Amino acid sequence: MRLSAGSLAELLAEAGRALAEIQLRGARADAGGDWRPVEVTAPDPVSLMADWLNELIFLAETERWVATEFAVDIGAECTLRGRARGITLPQVPGLVKAATLHRLRVEPAAGGWTSEVILDV
């Protein structure tokens, strides 16, 4: 996934939406239900991206719940405190197995942040 956004928080939300697109295989899905809290702490932005996506991957596989809408805040020391809303499916059509650290890039760029993430599918 190649991503860009205005801030690190927006970048992580964008990564969540991109992951959902893969998990849903492009099918349109309207989020519903309650917002649920998601919190991830990591030592650096690269690890934060991997841990965040791996948390969403875990929820999709174990609860068949694909998060599609996000509200993300980044606190001090790379702590993501967010909320997500999504859909529960009988079967997730495009399960992703893991977000890897392989060539994972999360960097500030002109006007915001960019990232490249390689997923194991």
Place this chain on the structure above:
Amino acid sequence: MTHPSPSYPTIAVTPLLREIPVSARSDMRVPVRIYADDELWTQIASDRSLEQAVNVATLPGVTGCVYAMPDVHEGYGFPVGGVAATRAAEGVISPGGVGYDINCGVRLLAGDLDQETARSRIEAVVHELSRSIASGPGRRPWLDLSGPELDRVLQEGCSYLVERELALPEDVLVTEAFGALPGADPAQVSEQAKRRGHDQLGTIGSGNHFVEVQVVDEVFAPDAAAAYGLSKGQLTVLIHTGSRGLGHQVCTDYVRRMDRVMGEHRIRLPDRQLACAPLESPDGEAYFAGMCAAANFAWSNRQAITFNVRRAFTGVFGAAGRLRLIYDVAHNIAKLEEHHGERLCVHRKGATRAFGPAHPETPQRYRAVGQPVFIPGSMGTASYVLAGTDAGLTLSFGSTCHGAGRAMSRGAAKRARSGAEVRRELEARGIVVRCPSSGELAEEAPTAYKDVERVVEVVHRAGLARKVARLRPLGVVKG
């Protein structure tokens, strides 16, 4: 889109073996040796697999050479088709050197049915297999294990399935490590991993995993074929899958953990996906125990699938459909082994153990000919049975390749051919296909892979293993 590795100096050791010397990059600790003919070499050099093998050659405690098999291709950090050994006493263990799908592997079943007798029922049995084996991402569970039951699978592997009457006692004798690594500790497998795995036993999963019905269409080594109980015209079943979400979570958990402690161990690496820790450290020991548990889960998974394959075969063919296990071998694993008088941690990622007749871990019944090795082709192409050689111990730590090896990414494969086209082509060749998704079918098109015959020929001529038989597909159930 693939990117080539940097151009490294190479030495031609033999016509089928090239070496990147330790002087090629300042941080290398050992040379890299690549088994390939000229055509495979060109393909190998077209992606980052050589650069990844050079990165692996920087791991602390790595010894001998890093080996790249003829099917090597770019992986996550560590190339797929790579073998690296580290000294157990002072070296590291790397979850990335095993891969996400811990103990992904292959097992071969055969019975007394021949193709002529079974011809009219092939479609029926493939259909029955697709009905009875859960395939595809997250498909319906077949067996939902309680916490204590899952812990017993993680600890005891296939022996527990014998107790549950999902395995025959003789199956265990022809499974690598008897289907259970003794170093396993379920306590080192996270609750998240257990939540992913509790209902996945007996499922194929997605990607390149499959159950294939085949016929032995050529025998190259009659002595080994006889020892394995294989003969021309005989029906076989090949099962290819691994540790499912449980193994993926174990890898994810320990890549994260090791990435965060490498600094404490003063380890610096060119790729974070190679994150590692000394084997003899709390982090290394915990990963090894968790990986062994996930490996036991994978052997049990293939065993549980075997239970359903046997049921499908006897359901369609009656008593004539009984199948015996020839062997089960891992191709994503790290194991403690003695080599040249030293205790080593041998990482095989997309590489198969291939011990010869003299090795004590070769099953008793195969001591005359060597351990069976299975090299599946791509979907729709031939697979091969080989026998391990004693020479392989010095050539590659007793390892050989694991498949044809991808020549095209999954995305590129999907762009090149549609799933419907691939299905039509396979069916035109008389291969019965059952696959829940056309997209998955396109990703695994034969054109997305290297030529398995060429890969096997290099393995055979280099002496890593010897060709025994070729298996032609008749029907495939894809994950």
